[in-house]
Amino acid sequence: xxxxxxxxxxxxxxxxxxxxxxxxxxxxxVDDFLDEDTWTAVxxxxxxxxxxxxxxxxxxxxxxxxxxxxxxxxxASGAGADxxxxxxxxxxxxxxxxxxxxxxxxxxxxxxxxxxxxxPYVYPRETGLSWHVDDHALYAGAFVYYAHPHWNAxxxxxxxxxxxxxxxxxxxxALPIMGYRFxxxxxxxxxxxxxxxSFVMPRPNRLVLLAGAPHMVARIVPAAGAAVRASISGFxxxxxxxxxxxxxx
Ligand SMILES: [Fe+2]
Numbered sequence: 001x002x003x004x005x006x007x008x009x010x011x012x013x014x015x016x017x018x019x020x021x022x023x024x025x026x027x028x029x030v031d032d033f034l035d036e037d038t039w040t041a042v043x044x045x046x047x048x049x050x051x052x053x054x055x056x057x058x059x060x061x062x063x064x065x066x067x068x069x070x071x072x073x074x075x076a077s078g079a080g081a082d083x084x085x086x087x088x089x090x091x092x093x094x095x096x097x098x099x100x101x102x103x104x105x106x107x108x109x110x111x112x113x114x115x116x117x118x119x120p121y122v123y124p125r126e127t128g129l130s131w132h133v134d135d136h137a138l139y140a141g142a143f144v145y146y147a148h149p150h151w152n153a154x155x156x157x158x159x160x161x162x163x164x165x166x167x168x169x170x171x172x173x174a175l176p177i178m179g180y181r182f183x184x185x186x187x188x189x190x191x192x193x194x195x196x197x198s199f200v201m202p203r204p205n206r207l208v209l210l211a212g213a214p215h216m217v218a219r220i221v222p223a224a225g226a227a228v229r230a231s232i233s234g235f236x237x238x239x240x241x242x243x244x245x246x247x248x249x
Contacts, residue, residue, distance in 0.1 A: 020103070024198060026161050026213035028108050033145060033207040034097055042090040042147045046230050049089070051122055062184070066127035066219070071120035078116050078236065091118045094145055094232045098207070108211050109141030109236050118234035120147075123157060125227075128219035131162070131191055132178040134212060134235065142210040144233040146202045153201055155224040162197040162214040175214055202229050 022029040034042065051069040054061070074087045076095050095118050098104055123129075134142050144159065151157070164175060168190070179187030191214060199218075200208050220229055 024161075026163075026211050027198070027200065028104070028209045029200060030104055030207040030209075031203065031205070033205055034094070038090070038093050038097065039147065039205050042094060042145075042232065043149055043230065045090040046120060046122065046147060049120060051120065054121070062130040062179075062181070064219075065129055066124075068124070068127045068129070069122040073117055073119040073234075075115050075117045075237065078114050091120070091232060094118055095234070098143055098145075104207070105141065105143075105209055105236070108209055111140075112238055113140040113236035114239045115237040116234055117237060118232050121231050121233060123217065123220050123229040123231070125155075125220045125222050125224045128156075129217040130179070130184075131187065131214055131216045133175055133214050134210070135177055136174075136212055138238060139212075139235040140238055141212060141236045142233065143236075144208050144210070144231050146204055146206045146229070146231055148202070148204055148228060148230040150227065151202050151204055151229070152224070152227075154221070155227065155229075156218045156221040157202045157224070157229040158218045159200040159202070159208060160197060160216050160218055161200070161210070162191055163194045164213060165194045168193050202231070 019031065020028060021031045049071050051071050053067045054070040074089070074091045074095070076092070078099065095116055098116065169175065172190070175190050176187065197213075200206075217229075
């Protein structure tokens with residue numbers, strides 16, 4: 001086990017038991033998700049794993065989102081925790097932990113998926129991710145795990161999850177995956193229709209499961225200094241033949 005200064009002050013977490021701490025129709029929170037050794041292994045891996053600037057010209061990235069860092073994505077069979085040992089990295093252990101207890105995702109994430117992905121992300125200060133919806137044709141749901149050893153509630157970085165209006169969705173169609181790259185007004189108008197929702201702080205060792213509502217990552221503020229919001233996020237992937245069918249529909 002790699003020793004990392006700063007972890008010791010969170011020794012109180014060791015005595016806590018993993019439990020679903022919040023239920024919402026759009027998301028679910030499991031705190032104290034990984035055991036201490038696994039959490040340490042995941043955070044240690046962030047020190048060494050290859051990370052590249054997420055300088056996307058597509059996706060939900062917008063001009064004001066800064067440049068987060070991303071690592072290699074892994075995809076595992078969704079058959080169960082035993083199937084998640086293919087890459088020999090701590091990502092396997094996060095996937096295995098998600099799959100180990102179906103109560104983490106059952107009743108929130110649809111049944112229609114057969115693989116699960118995971119990718120490390122690092123959001124330093126002055127970075128974020130704009131409003132978007134994960135592509136329902138590809139993903140039955142998503143998860144994010146916060147691996148950093150410490151967070152301060154004043155540092156930003158919250159996951160914001162919007163309420164949607166079923167009546168508007170029925171009249172105007174489902175909210176598109178994201179706003180246009182520079183023209184964001186029409187997307188903004190749809191979000192402002194309801195204009196409220198929930199937020200989830202990136203509490204260390206927290207797992208969040210997302211069913212598919214619009215969401216964003218609030219910018220990390222300068223007060224975070226050298227601290228980073230380090231997450232492993234991934235998707236419950238729909239079977240590939242059904243993705244084709246969905247897109248044709
Ligand atoms: Fe997303």
